[in-house]
Amino acid sequence: MIYLDSAATTFRKPQSVRAAVLRAMQTMSSPGRGGYASARAAEELLFRTRSLAAETFGVSSPEQVVFTTSATHGLNIAIKSLVPSGGRAIVSPWEHNAVTRPLHALHAEMAVAAAPLFDDDACVRAFQKALRRGADAVICTDASNVFGYALPIEEIAGLCRRAGIPLIVDASQSAGVLPLDMTALGAAFAAMPGHKGLYGPQGTGLLLCGAAANPLMEGGTGSASLAQDMPDFLPDRLEAGTHNVPGIAGLEAGLRFVREKTPERILRHERRLIRRAAEGLSRMSDVTPYTAAEERRQLGVLSFTVDGESPEDVAEALAKRGVAVRAGLHCAPLAHRSGGTAETGTVRVSVSAFETEAEIDGFLRALRAALHP
Amino acid sequence: MDYYLLTARSITHVQQMAKALEHTGVNAKIRRVGTGVTKSGCGYTLQVSERQYPRCAERLRSAGIRPVRVLHVTGSGTQEVPL
Numbered sequence: 273m274i275y276l277d278s279a280a281t282t283f284r285k286p287q288s289v290r291a292a293v294l295r296a297m298q299t300m301s302s303p304g305r306g307g308y309a310s311a312r313a314a315e316e317l318l319f320r321t322r323s324l325a326a327e328t329f330g331v332s333s334p335e336q337v338v339f340t341t342s343a344t345h346g347l348n349i350a351i352k353s354l355v356p357s358g359g360r361a362i363v364s365p366w367e368h369n370a371v372t373r374p375l376h377a378l379h380a381e382m383a384v385a386a387a388p389l390f391d392d393d394a395c396v397r398a399f400q401k402a403l404r405r406g407a408d409a410v411i412c413t414d415a416s417n418v419f420g421y422a423l424p425i426e427e428i429a430g431l432c433r434r435a436g437i438p439l440i441v442d443a444s445q446s447a448g449v450l451p452l453d454m455t456a457l458g459a460a461f462a463a464m465p466g467h468k469g470l471y472g473p474q475g476t477g478l479l480l481c482g483a484a485a486n487p488l489m490e491g492g493t494g495s496a497s498l499a500q501d502m503p504d505f506l507p508d509r510l511e512a513g514t515h516n517v518p519g520i521a522g523l524e525a526g527l528r529f530v531r532e533k534t535p536e537r538i539l540r541h542e543r544r545l546i547r548r549a550a551e552g553l554s555r556m557s558d559v560t561p562y563t564a565a566e567e568r569r570q571l572g573v574l575s576f577t578v579d580g581e582s583p584e585d586v587a588e589a590l591a592k593r594g595v596a597v598r599a600g601l602h603c604a605p606l607a608h609r610s611g612g613t614a615e616t617g618t619v620r621v622s623v624s625a626f627e628t629e630a631e632i633d634g635f636l637r638a639l640r641a642a643l644h645p
Numbered sequence: 646m647d648y649y650l651l652t653a654r655s656i657t658h659v660q661q662m663a664k665a666l667e668h669t670g671v672n673a674k675i676r677r678v679g680t681g682v683t684k685s686g687c688g689y690t691l692q693v694s695e696r697q698y699p700r701c702a703e704r705l706r707s708a709g710i711r712p713v714r715v716l717h718v719t720g721s722g723t724q725e726v727p728l
Contacts, residue, residue: 304656307677319660335657495655497686508655 274595274631274638279417279445279573279602279622281467281474288525289471296521302514304494314517321524322507328527329462330453331480338479338510339520343444344370345488346463346479349510350440351411353485354460355380359408362399362437364423365610366416369603371442375411383407389611390564392424399428403435409460410439414446418607418620419562420546420573422450429457438483444468447478448530449539449571454480461485469538469624470530472523475516481506489513538625542572545623545632549574552636558643562611562618575611575618578643583619589642590619595635597621647719649698649726650676651691651705651712652683658713659689665708666691671701682716690716702728 275283296317303314322334331337340346351374355361360381363371375382383405385398399410410432415422425441432439438460443452448469454462460483466476479485487502491512496503503509530538546563553561558579564570578586587599600617601608608614621635653659659675666673674692682690691712693701705711706728717726 312675315656315660319657319664322657323664334661335655493655495686495688496683498680499685503655505654505658507657 274627274634276621276623276627276631276635277596277598278468278624278627279420279620280598282469282471282624282626283596284624284626285471285473285522286525286529288529289473289522292521292525293473293518296518300517300521302494303517305514314515317517317521317524318515321520321527324524324527324531325478325480328531329447329478329480330455330457331482332455335506336481338481338485338507339515340463340477340479340510341475341516342467342477343442343463343465344477346461346477347371347411347440347442348374349479349485349488350461350463351375351409352378352488354409354438354440354483356408360406362402362407362410363606364395364399364412364428366413366418366421366423366607367411367604368413368417368442368444368607369605370444371411371413372606380408384606384610386610389419389562390421390566390569392427392569396424396427396431399431403431403437406435407437410437411442412439413442413444414450414452415444415571415573416604416607417445417573418602418604418613418618419575419611420445420571420622421564422446422569422571426457429459433458445571445573449535449542451535454482458482466519466523466526470523471526471624473519476519476523478523479510481510485510487512533625539571541625542623543567543570545627545629546570546572546574546621548629548632549621549635552632553639556640556643559639562613572624573620573622575613575620577613577616577618581643583617586619586639586642590635590638593638593642595638597635647695647717649693649695649701650678650682650716650718651693651701651728652678652714652716653689653691654713656689658710659691662691662705662710662712665710666701666704669700669704671697671704673697673701683713
């Protein structure tokens with residue numbers, strides 16, 4: 273199989289990740305629940321992983337690194353901590369349902385800082401304008417899961433700091449390839465999955481906290497157990513129940529893999545593959561790829577449409593030829609409306625550190641064969 | 646043997662204290678403790694010998710990591726003391 277759906281999950285994992293998951297299942301029990309060796313081993317794993325994440329993402333203390341089940345979980349905590357029912361949030365035009373659905377559930381006013389795709393100047397101006405009316409929070413993806421557009425998050429964070437409005441960063445597509453420094457950004461929260469660019473298993477995620485947060489769930493934390501309110505300190509306040517220890521072991525190994533390989537090298541590799549894919553697609557007269565004029569604005573994600581063909585049909589034809597891509601709206605109807613592709617959606621190709629130029633060529637051959645049998 | 650118990654709000658907090666003491670020559674031991682020590686239910690402390698406590702306290706102060714409480718445990722009883 274040629275796997276080109278890493279924006280959903282990096283399917284190929286480093287061997288160290290698989291080994292860490294297995295080792296955790298063999299040697300670790302519940303962290304924070306006992307003084308015996310297997311509980312201690314789990315506790316040490318959690319602390320190592322929090323410390324590593326804090327160092328990687330510019331968080332001042334490991335206590336501010338919260339384990340979640342996904343970026344969606346983290347975004348829900350962040351949004352529901354900052355935006356009251358009926359409140360107002362400013363969002364980028366490229367947000368995922370993980371942002372827009374919680375806001376909808378809160379009956380919040382969602383002010384979209386509308387700007388054309390891959391246009392940084394217009395994007396910053398749109399946020400500037402939206403911020404004049406104030407908001408409870410700004411929620412902005414670091415990179416679009418549909419088009420791979422890397423937004424000017426530093427500039428947007430600067431606007432938020434000057435306006436005194438908390439910023440929530442959705443780093444779902446950027447964690448592991450773009451630098452993220454919570455302290456420099458001054459962000460209230462950043463949420464990321466463990467199973468994409470950090471190469472951990474599904475069911476893992478991180479919420480980096482720079483502001484007070486409210487739990488989505490209550491339950492046991494192994495601390496302050498006499499109190500019936502959740503602890504008022506992190507990370508326990510947001511981590512009720514037993515942790516996903518094997519998942520976190522895999523996440524730690526994934527984080528170490530990224531740090532060793534370096535996000536810069538991984539991004540360079542992914543951009544080379546995406547450029548190759550875009551060039552190949554551009555040579556097909558009935559195909560429209562959505563690419564940034566400036567390479568630095570696009571990560572390892574590329575959408576395209578085919579004249580007269582539904583994206584699902586194209587994806588199905590590719591699947592029959594052993595190529596895995598994702599078609600449709602990618603859980604991001606707002607992004608598709610903003611990009612002008614809402615009517616049909618797109619076919620999305622996305623890569624990781626493990627895909628190769630030969631696989632991109634194989635995908636292009638399969639697409640040509642599917643479109644012109 | 647007399648010693649000090651530095652109580653923590655969470656396992657992560659006690660681990661942070663222990664981490665700050667690494668490479669300082671302080672031999673600190675993480676211990677699970679109950680309500681009798683924490684007053685709030687299950688919890689964690691760092692146990693440090695009386696001899697090593699001054700170095701431990703200095704290091705934690707300089708790292709900006711404060712325990713919830715410091716208990717001095719001696720043969721004649723337990724007394725709360727400032728860091």
